[in-house]
Amino acid sequence: MTDLCISFHKGGGRKLPVIDAANLSLDQRQAVGIVGESGSGKTMLCRALIGTLPRHGAETVSGTVHFDGQELAGASERVWRGIRGREIGYIPQSSLAGLNPVLTVETQLVESITAVGSLSRQEARQEAFALLERVQIPRAQQVLKARAHQLSGGMRQRVMIAAAIAQGPKLLIADEPTTALDVTIQREILSLITQLRQELNMALILVSHDLAVIEEVCDNVMVMYAGASVEAGPVEALSKAPRHPYTRALRVSRVDRAVPGQDLEAIPGDAASVGSWPAGCRFWPRCALADDDCRRDPQPALMPTAQQLSACIHPERIPELEL
Amino acid sequence: MAALTSEAEEKLQPDAITGPLLEGKDITVTFGRGAEAFDAVRAANVTVDGGEAVGIVGESGSGKTTLARTLVGLQRPSAGEVRLEGQKVFSAAAEQGMPRSERWKTQMIFQDPYSSLNPRMRVWQAVAEAVQVWQELPGAEARVEALRLLNSMGISDDQARQFPKSLSGGQRQRVSVARALAPNPKVLIADEPTSSIDQSAQAQLLNLLRRLQAERGLAIIFISHDLGLVRYLTSRVYVMQTGDIVETGKTQAVLERPQHAYTRLLIDSIPGR
Ligand SMILES: Nc1ncnc2c1ncn2[C@@H]1O[C@H](COP(=O)(O)OP(=O)(O)OP(=O)(O)O)[C@@H](O)[C@H]1O
Ligand SMILES: Nc1ncnc2c1ncn2[C@@H]1O[C@H](COP(=O)(O)OP(=O)(O)O)[C@@H](O)[C@H]1O
Ligand code: SF4
Ligand SMILES: [Mg+2]
Ligand SMILES: [Mg+2]
Numbered sequence: 136m137t138d139l140c141i142s143f144h145k146g147g148g149r150k151l152p153v154i155d156a157a158n159l160s161l162d163q164r165q166a167v168g169i170v171g172e173s174g175s176g177k178t179m180l181c182r183a184l185i186g187t188l189p190r191h192g193a194e195t196v197s198g199t200v201h202f203d204g205q206e207l208a209g210a211s212e213r214v215w216r217g218i219r220g221r222e223i224g225y226i227p228q229s230s231l232a233g234l235n236p237v238l239t240v241e242t243q244l245v246e247s248i249t250a251v252g253s254l255s256r257q258e259a260r261q262e263a264f265a266l267l268e269r270v271q272i273p274r275a276q277q278v279l280k281a282r283a284h285q286l287s288g289g290m291r292q293r294v295m296i297a298a299a300i301a302q303g304p305k306l307l308i309a310d311e312p313t314t315a316l317d318v319t320i321q322r323e324i325l326s327l328i329t330q331l332r333q334e335l336n337m338a339l340i341l342v343s344h345d346l347a348v349i350e351e352v353c354d355n356v357m358v359m360y361a362g363a364s365v366e367a368g369p370v371e372a373l374s375k376a377p378r379h380p381y382t383r384a385l386r387v388s389r390v391d392r393a394v395p396g397q398d399l400e401a402i403p404g405d406a407a408s409v410g411s412w413p414a415g416c417r418f419w420p421r422c423a424l425a426d427d428d429c430r431r432d433p434q435p436a437l438m439p440t441a442q443q444l445s446a447c448i449h450p451e452r453i454p455e456l457e458l
Numbered sequence: 459m460a461a462l463t464s465e466a467e468e469k470l471q472p473d474a475i476t477g478p479l480l481e482g483k484d485i486t487v488t489f490g491r492g493a494e495a496f497d498a499v500r501a502a503n504v505t506v507d508g509g510e511a512v513g514i515v516g517e518s519g520s521g522k523t524t525l526a527r528t529l530v531g532l533q534r535p536s537a538g539e540v541r542l543e544g545q546k547v548f549s550a551a552a553e554q555g556m557p558r559s560e561r562w563k564t565q566m567i568f569q570d571p572y573s574s575l576n577p578r579m580r581v582w583q584a585v586a587e588a589v590q591v592w593q594e595l596p597g598a599e600a601r602v603e604a605l606r607l608l609n610s611m612g613i614s615d616d617q618a619r620q621f622p623k624s625l626s627g628g629q630r631q632r633v634s635v636a637r638a639l640a641p642n643p644k645v646l647i648a649d650e651p652t653s654s655i656d657q658s659a660q661a662q663l664l665n666l667l668r669r670l671q672a673e674r675g676l677a678i679i680f681i682s683h684d685l686g687l688v689r690y691l692t693s694r695v696y697v698m699q700t701g702d703i704v705e706t707g708k709t710q711a712v713l714e715r716p717q718h719a720y721t722r723l724l725i726d727s728i729p730g731r
Contacts, residue, residue, distance in 0.1 A: 173627055173656040288518065314653075317517045317683045318727040344656040347730035388661035390690040391730055395710075398668070399690075401661035405626055 136160065139198035139208065141179055141188060143409075153179050153193065153409050156363040158437055158444075159340075161355065163305070166332060166339040168349030168370070170385065171359030172406040177342045178228050180359070181310050183208075184340070185225045186215030203305065220247065224299035226292075228310040228342070233295055234283035240267075240294050241279040247301040266297040269334075271327060289320035293327070300331060307332070310342045325352055346385050350374055358382050361407040361417040363434060368443025375456065378445035380422050383453055416448070424452050477544050478505035479677055480529060480564060480645050484538035487524050498524040500701040501538070506645060509675040511667075513688035513709060515724060516698030522681045525698070526647045529679070530564045531556025562592050562641035567634045569650040574634055575622040582608060582618040585637050592641035607636040611666060628659020635666065646670070647679040652687065664691060686728045689713055697721045 139157040142150035154176040161167045169177050182188050183195055186207070200207040203222065207214070219225070227233055235243055244263035248254060254262060267275035270293040283291060292312060299307060309328060313321035329352055332339050343349050349356050350370050357367040358381065366379035377383040386392075387400040404421045407413060414432045419425040428448060429435075437444040447453070487499040499521040506512050514522050527533035529540055531548050539549035540556070542563055548556040555561075568574045575584055585604035589595055595603060608618045611632040622630055631651055638646055648667065652660040668691060670676040680691050688695055688709060695712050697705040697720065705718040716722045 172658060318685070318729070319517060319683075319723055321729070322727040345729060346657070351729060385657060388658055389730075390661075390664065390686045391728065393690045395690055395693075396668075398665050399661040401665055402658040405629060406658075408626070 136184075136201075137199045139180070139183060139200065140196040141176070141183055141193055142196045143193045150196070151410055152196070152362065154183075154362045156434060156436070156446075157183075157198070157359070158364045158367065159357050161306075161338055161340070164332070164336055164338055165355065166329075166341065166353040168353035168356040169340065169342045169359060170344060170346050170349055170356060172361075173344065174406060174408060175359040176362045176409075177359055178310055181225065181227075181308050181340070181342060184308060185219050185223055186210060186212070187219075220299075220304065221302045222305055224302070224304035224307045224337075226295050226299045226307070226309040226312050229315065234291055236283050238282070239279065240281055240283075240286075244279075244294070244298060244301065247298045262301075263297075266301060267294070269300075269331070270294070270297045272297075287320075288316050289323065292316065292320075292324055296324075296327065296331070300335060300337070303335060304337060306338045306340065308340045308342075311344070312341070313348065314343070314345075321348070328352065346374070347389065347391070358385075361412050362409070363417065363446065364437055364444075365418070365446045366443060367437065372442040376441060377456070378440045378443055378450040378453060379418075379447045380424055380453055381418050383456065386456060416446070418447075424449055478541075479508045479510075479543060480679075481505045481541040482525065482529050482538065483541060485525060485528055485535045485540070486537040487521070487528060487533060488536040497536075497701045499528070499535075502696075502698075502701075502703050504529070504679075504696055504703070506677045506679055508644065508677055509671065510694070511671050511678040511680060511692040513692035513695040514679060514681045514698060515683060515685055515688050515695060517683055517724075519700075520698040521701045522698055523649055526566060526649055526679065526681055530566045530647060531561055532566075563643055564645040564647065565638035565641065565643040566647040566649060567631070567638050567651050570654050575630060575637075577622055579621075580618070581613065581620055581622060581625065581633050584622070584633065585618075585640060588637045588640035604636075604640075607639055608633065611636045612662065626659065627655040628662060631655055631659070631663055632666065635663075635670075639670075643676070645677040645679065647681070649681045650683070651680075652682075667691065683724070684728070685713065685724050697724070 136157060136159040139154060141154040142152045145151050157180055171177055182191060188194050195208045198208055241263050244266060245259045248259045248262050263279060264275055267278055272278050272293050313324050341349060341352055353370055356370050356373050358365050360381050366373060366382045373382055377386060384402045393399050402421050407417050413420055415430045416435050419429045435446045435448045437446045440450045482502060482504045485499055485502045486497055488495050488497050490496060502525055516522050524533060528535050535550050537550050539546050542560055547560040582604050585607055586600040589600040589603045605615055605618055613629060613632055652663055667678060671678050682688055692709050695709045696703050699720045705712060705721050713725060716725060
C-alpha cells in the first residue's frame with residue numbers, strides 16, 4: 136500500500152480526507168500491527184483493504200494497493216467479491232456484536248463457507264464443525280446449535296475468527312479483536328490467532344491501540360497518527376529505539392513502566408480530528424520537539440532512519456528510551 | 459509540593475471517625491428466583507479508608523459492577539449492609555434506597571462514558587445539572603461551577619459548549635469525572651473507566667485520578683480486569699471470581715506473591731509479560 140488517500144463524501148460533491156498518507160507493506164505469512172490513537176483512521180484503512188469503503192460513504196482518492204499481483208485501489212465490486220473472504224479474511228471491530236442474534240452459529244458459518252459455492256449443504260455442515268474445532272471451541276456440536284446471546288464474549292470472538300478463516304484466505308485482517316475482552320481471554324485469542332496463522336500460512340494485519348498486544352504477535356508495526364503513517368518497521372526497533380515522538384510517547388505512557396505514586400508521561404492535549412488537521416507535521420501541537428520547520432506544509436513523508444521509516448523531520452533529537 | 463502534602467494529610471484525617479470511610483459488610487446480591495437464582499456477589503466484605511485507592515479485579519461477569527452498584531446505593535443487596543463513616547446507610551432490610559443525605563458521598567463513573575451522558579445536553583449542561591442537584595446553586599452560578607470543574611479536568615470552555623458526540627472517548631470520560639465530582643464526594647468508584655479509550659487518553663485519566671486522590675484526599679475504588687492498571691493506581695486490591703472475593707491484600711504483595719491460582723492467571727495475562 137503506497138500513499139493511500141481516502142476521503143468521505145460530503146454534500147455538494149465536497150470531500151473530507153480521513154487518510155492521506157497511509158503506507159504499509161507485508162510479505163506472505165508476515166504479521167504486521169497497526170497502532171494509533173482512536174480516530175486516526177485504522178478502521179477506514181482496513182475497509183480499504185476489503186473493498187467496503189463505498190458502504191461507509193468513502194472512497195480511495197489516490198495511491199495504490201498491490202495485493203498478490205493485483206491492483207486493488209479503485210477495483211470494482213466484482214473484483215472485490217473474488218477477494219473478500221476468499222483471499223482476505225476480516226474480523227471487524229466490535230465484532231462481538233457482529234453475529235446475527237436470531238440465527239444459529241451453524242447457519243452463519245455455513246453461509247460463509249458456501250459463499251465459495253462448490254460444497255453441498257452436508258459438507259458445509261461438516262466443515263462448520265471442523266472450523267469450530269480449529270478455533271478450539273470445546274463442545275463444538277452444541278455451540279453450532281447456539282445463538283449469539285448464549286455465548287460468552289471469548290466464544291463469540293472465536294466464532295467470528297472461524298467465519299473469517301472459513302475460505303482459507305492468504306491474509307487475515309483483525310480490527311481490535313481483543314479490546315472488548317478480559318485480559319485472560321485476550322491472551323487466549325491472541326495465541327489462537329498466532330497458531331492459526333502458522334497452521335494456515337496466513338499473513339496477518341492486527342489493529343490495536345495497545346502496543347504491548349502488537350509486540351506480542353507481530354513482526355512489524357505501522358504507527359498511524361491523524362490519517363498518516365508516521366513510523367513503520369520491525370517491532371523490536373520501534374520498541375527499543377522509536378524514531379517518532381508519538382511512538383515514543385506511546386511507549387513511555389504505558390502503565391507497566393510506571394512507578395506507583397508518580398505521574399505517567401501522558402501526551403498533552405488531544406488528537407487532531409478529521410477535518411481540523413494542523414499544517415505540517417500533525418503531531419506538532421503535542422510535540423515537545425516541534426519547531427517552525429515542523430509547522431510548515433507539506434506534511435513530512437516517511438523516510439528511512441536507523442532500522443525503520445519515520446515521518447519525523449528531527450529523528451536525531453528524540454531522547455533515548457531508558458529501559 | 460510541601461503544601462500539597464500537608465493539605466493531603468489534613469484531608470486524610472477523618473472528622474473524629476475511626477474505622478473505614480465506606481464499608482460493604484457481607485454483601486450478597488442474588489438475581490433471579492427459584493431454580494434460576496444465582497448469586498452475582500456472595501458474602502463480600504470490602505472497605506475503603508479516606509484518601510485510599512483500592513482496586514477490584516476479576517474477569518467479566520465476576521460481580522465487580524454489581525458490588526460497586528450496591529456500594530453507591532444503586533443496587534439493593536439481598537443480604538448484608540453498606541456503612542458510610544461508621545453508619546449503616548443501606549441494607550437488604552432498608553425500605554427505601556440510600557438516603558439523599560448520604561448518596562452524594564459516593565459517586566461512580568462507568569465503563570462507557572457515552573451511554574452515561576445525555577446526548578441532547580451540551581457538555582457544560584450535563585455537569586451544571588449535577589451541580590444544581592447537589593450544590594443547590596442557581597443556574598448562572600451552576601454554570602460557572604460546571605466550567606470550573608470541566609477546566610480542572612482539562613476540558614476547555616470551547617469543548618464544554620459541544621455535545622458529547624463531538625468529543626473523543628477520553629474527553630467524554632473526563633466529563634463524567636467532572637460530573638461525578640459535582641457533589642464534592644468522598645469516594646469515587648471508577649468502573650473500568652479506561653476500557654473504551656485509547657492509551658494516551660488512558661494515561662491522562664489515570665494521572666487525573668491519582669491527583670484527585672493525592673491532592674484532595676478523594677478515596678478511589680478502581681475496578682478493572684487489568685492488573686497492570688491496578689498495580690499503578692492502588693495500594694490494596696480485592697480479586698473477584700464468580701461472585702466471591704478470592705484474595706485480598708496490599709496490591710504489591712498480591713502481585714508479587716499471589717496465593718490464588720486465579721490471581722496468578724490474571725497476572726500472567728498482562729500483555730507484554
Ligand atoms: N461518515 C463519516 N463522516 C465523517 N467522518 C467520519 C465518518 N465515519 C468516521 N469518521 C471519522 O473518521 C475518522 C477515522 O475513523 P476510524 O474508524 O478509521 O478510526 P480508528 O483509527 O479505527 O479509531 P478507533 O481506535 O476508535 O477504532 C474518525 O475521526 C471518525 O470520527
Ligand atoms: N440486573 C441483573 N439481572 C440479572 N443478572 C444480572 C444483573 N446484573 C448483573 N447480572 C449478572 O450478574 C453477574 C455479575 O455481573 P457484573 O457485576 O456486571 O460483573 P462484572 O462487572 O464483574 O463484569 C453476571 O453474570 C451478570 O450477567
Ligand atoms: S516533525 Fe517536528 S513536530 Fe513532528 S514529530 Fe517530528 S519533531 Fe515533532
Ligand atoms: Mg477502529
Ligand atoms: Mg462490569
